[in-house]
Amino acid sequence: METVEKISSFVLPCVVLFIGLILLFGKGDCFSHFLDGARDGMRSAVKLLPSMCALVVGVSMFTASGAADFLAKYLSPVLDFIGVPSDIFPLVITRPLSGAASIATFEDIIAKTGADSFQSLCASVIMASSDTVFYVLCVYFSSSGVKKTRYALPVALFISAFAVIFSCVLCRIFF
Amino acid sequence: MLGKCFGVLSVISFFFAIINGNMGELCNSIVSGASKSVTLTISLVGIMTLWSGFMNVLKQAGIIKKLSHLLRPVLRFIFPKSFKSGVATEEITACISANLLGIANAATPLAITAIEKMQSERKSNIASADMITLAVLGCASFNLVPTTVIAIRQAKGALITYEIMFPVWICSGICMVLGIISCRILGKIYGDS
Incomplete structure (x- = not known):
């Protein structure tokens, strides 16, 4: 059963890693896309x-x-x-x-x-x-x-x- | 909805505070509740900011579009109106994917973005059938590993810890299906505003 927890603890870091790879190798200015999205998110949270x-x-x-x-x-x-x-x-x-x-x-x-x-x-x-x-x-x-x-x-x-x-x-x- | 909820809660609370004679506690709870709401919101601001940023990166890279094509056959059935008009399909896909992967703290900000996107194309302030379905699915939130509950159980010295996952999976799965079916039926009765 603990293996299920181990695998599931990989899910979130894997998604973040994937996004990190896009930021590294993606076309265009990916980080400004991140900042744009993040700014909108912050606004709706407030x-x-x-x-x-x-x-x-x-x-x-x-x-x-x-x-x-x-x-x-x-x-x-x-x-x-x-x-x-x-x-x-x-x-x-x-x-x-x-x-x-x-x-x-x-x-x-x-x-x-x-x-x-x-x-x-x-x-x-x-x-x-x-x-x-x-x-x-x-x-x-x-x-x-x-x-x-x-x-x-x-x-x-x-x-x-x-x-x-x-x-x-x-x-x-x-x- | 919230206005009515608050009204009902305040009337009931006042009534019970008189009966139980704990008006002082009620008084404190109002003040502490107000400051607690700030802490709750602020803890959400960080998660919202992060996931909305991630979402935008994935969206601009065209990954969510591919994913939404892949999940289209299923999601078209659950969110008929949105997938017909093509509004907010990417946001819905992202939210449902996060839900199924069990990343609960990503599902909330993604659902907010999805509902905002759906609302941006409309004039009325009445929730559409698809919005309600998304919200009901959020309430039946699927957790791959219920870490908080397992951690509490372990801390209290329980012998049965991870074994609770099976009933949890079955229960949340059936709740999701039941939620989708009820929303479909009520959506037909109430009509799509």
């Missing part, structure tokens, strides 16, 4: 700050007020019914909202149930196979000025809910 600010403030208010804990507690009968162990509910709530908060909850689950418990394994698979939906959508759309995202959020949330349930099913099969 444009993200206003919407990022609203999102992060909203999410940190949500977790600080205790609303996240409340939701996790009262959703438990529903999730229990579909085979998601009750210890990982806090993760189900924080995973779509914030990367840092979900890592913290993930570590709590490991501390509480042990690293090789069924709950921790489910949590690991959920952590790795779903993403911070709100953050991703905010980042993707805000710098281009798209205001109405229509069915993007419902589909993304549906997919991450599916990922939670399916991760637990897979963990039952694999471990």
